[in-house]
Amino acid sequence: MRPDLLRPxxxxxxxxxxxxxxxxxxxxxxxxxxxxxxxxxAALGISAVLYARGERWIQVLGSVLILYGVLRAFVIG
Incomplete structure (x- = not known):
């Protein structure tokens, strides 16, 4: 098994x-x-959701990041 060195x-x-x-x-x-x-x-969350491809926990994490990004932009100051 060859490690993927590009990912890190x-x-x-x-x-x-x-x-x-x-x-x-x-x-x-x-x-x-x-x-x-x-x-x-929000962009980090969108990229996580698009990258996930069926991994549910990454999709949930991406959704949380999107929600936090929107709240941070418009509510949390």
């Missing part, structure tokens, strides 16, 4: 980009800060 590399790269974008969004003025961070969580 892409995961690490994704984390670095995510933390960088989150830090950049934290410097934005309101309401753009709230809206951009909410959009990032």
């Amino acid at each position: 590399l892409l995961g690490t790269l994704g984390l670095l980009i995510g933390f960088g974008l989150y830090a950049w969004a934290g410097d934005l003025p309101q309401p753009w800060q709230r809206l951009s961070i909410g959009a990032m969580f």
